[in-house]
Amino acid sequence: MSAFGLGGGPGGFGGMGMGMGMGAPRGFEEQYHCYPVSFQDKEHLEAGDKILLPSSALDALARQQVEYPMLFELSNPSQGNRTHCGVLEFSAPEGSCYIPHWMMQNLLLEAGSLLTVKNVSLPKGTFVKFQPQSVDFLEISNPRAVLETTMRHFSCLTEGDVICLPYNDRNYELAVKELKPSNAVGIVETDLNVDFDAPVGYDESLAASNAAAAAAAAAGTGGAVAGSSSGATGAINIPAPASGKAPKPVDEAPKFVPFGGGGARLDGKKTPAKGAEEEKDDKAAGDGARRPSAAAAAAEARAAAAAASGGGGAGAAPARPPVGLRAPAGKWSKSKKLQAGAFQGSGNKLA
Numbered sequence: 001m002s003a004f005g006l007g008g009g010p011g012g013f014g015g016m017g018m019g020m021g022m023g024a025p026r027g028f029e030e031q032y033h034c035y036p037v038s039f040q041d042k043e044h045l046e047a048g049d050k051i052l053l054p055s056s057a058l059d060a061l062a063r064q065q066v067e068y069p070m071l072f073e074l075s076n077p078s079q080g081n082r083t084h085c086g087v088l089e090f091s092a093p094e095g096s097c098y099i100p101h102w103m104m105q106n107l108l109l110e111a112g113s114l115l116t117v118k119n120v121s122l123p124k125g126t127f128v129k130f131q132p133q134s135v136d137f138l139e140i141s142n143p144r145a146v147l148e149t150t151m152r153h154f155s156c157l158t159e160g161d162v163i164c165l166p167y168n169d170r171n172y173e174l175a176v177k178e179l180k181p182s183n184a185v186g187i188v189e190t191d192l193n194v195d196f197d198a199p200v201g202y203d204e205s206l207a208a209s210n211a212a213a214a215a216a217a218a219a220g221t222g223g224a225v226a227g228s229s230s231g232a233t234g235a236i237n238i239p240a241p242a243s244g245k246a247p248k249p250v251d252e253a254p255k256f257v258p259f260g261g262g263g264a265r266l267d268g269k270k271t272p273a274k275g276a277e278e279e280k281d282d283k284a285a286g287d288g289a290r291r292p293s294a295a296a297a298a299a300e301a302r303a304a305a306a307a308a309s310g311g312g313g314a315g316a317a318p319a320r321p322p323v324g325l326r327a328p329a330g331k332w333s334k335s336k337k338l339q340a341g342a343f344q345g346s347g348n349k350l351a
Contacts, residue, residue, distance in 0.1 A: 051098060129196070
């Protein structure tokens with residue numbers, strides 16, 4: 001944790017020859033109107049105990065022998081509450097000071113209330129005990145690391161204060177229950193032993209039962225878990241399964257099968273199965289039957305028309321099977337294949 005200083009050592013401005021036989025130093029004590037640090041757009045100061053003072057306070061402190069880091073006692077003159085803090089900047093307007101909102105709550109102050117600021121010297125702390133104000137604090141996986149990071153922004157602690165610990169977009173409150181060697185200590189450049197009390201609202205018996213149940217579930221025992229070796233007290237009965245049979249799996253929805261549908265013919269006949277149709281094509285190919293090409297079908301159609309107009313003379317071409325239909329196997333054998341050509345029909349003269 002770094003110490004705040006304006007000079008080059010513990011003497012600060014007092015080490016620049018300001019003593020000059022002035023005798024015992026006068027204490028710094030002033031009253032200011034206090035406001036939350038959010039009024040100066042410095043919300044980050046809520047995670048610490050630093051305040052903002054006017055520049056006149058710096059002039060007054062520079063004329064005195066003060067210890068560094070500078071520590072101050074803040075008190076509410078109307079209520080008598082007090083706390084301690086450090087200073088970050090001397091940039092506040094004259095007659096005003098800005099402090100974290102959690103300090104204003106501890107001192108029972110409202111914005112604009114009078115606050116007494118006094119320079120003090122505090123002993124270095126050796127021990128502190130915190131008490132979380134909510135059981136939600138137990139959800140932090142590594143509270144020690146979070147606390148060490150937050151304490152870097154603090155200069156001192158006061159017994160009875162409730163400090164704010166921001167973490168993971170939440171604000172956790174910790175009450176300072178005990179301090180050693182005094183009820184107000186400085187924590188800059190010191191080794192501090194930390195202890196925790198049970199959070200407010202924490203039920204130890206319920207927590208022990210939940211911990212035992214969680215341990216039994218993790219171990220997978222499935223029976224009664226005894227709290228002691230005798231098994232007489234603290235037993236937690238875990239009911240056994242109702243039946244040893246495994247539950248039936250839920251019927252799954254039918255899976256999509258591509259191209260799994262059937263086909264239909266234009267003539268209304270039933271479509272044979274895929275395997276039978278393939279076998280029929282293979283048999284027809286083995287017998288030498290073939291479907292005429294488009295050119296051959298066109299030639300046959302022209303020949304048939306010419307034969308019909310010629311009256312069936314000697315040059316008329318023999319009758320052909322209809323286009324697109326296969327001829328019977330007995331009539332059209334391999335030796336009598338169709339050999340149709342263009343312009344093979346008979347013609348008539350006009351004169």
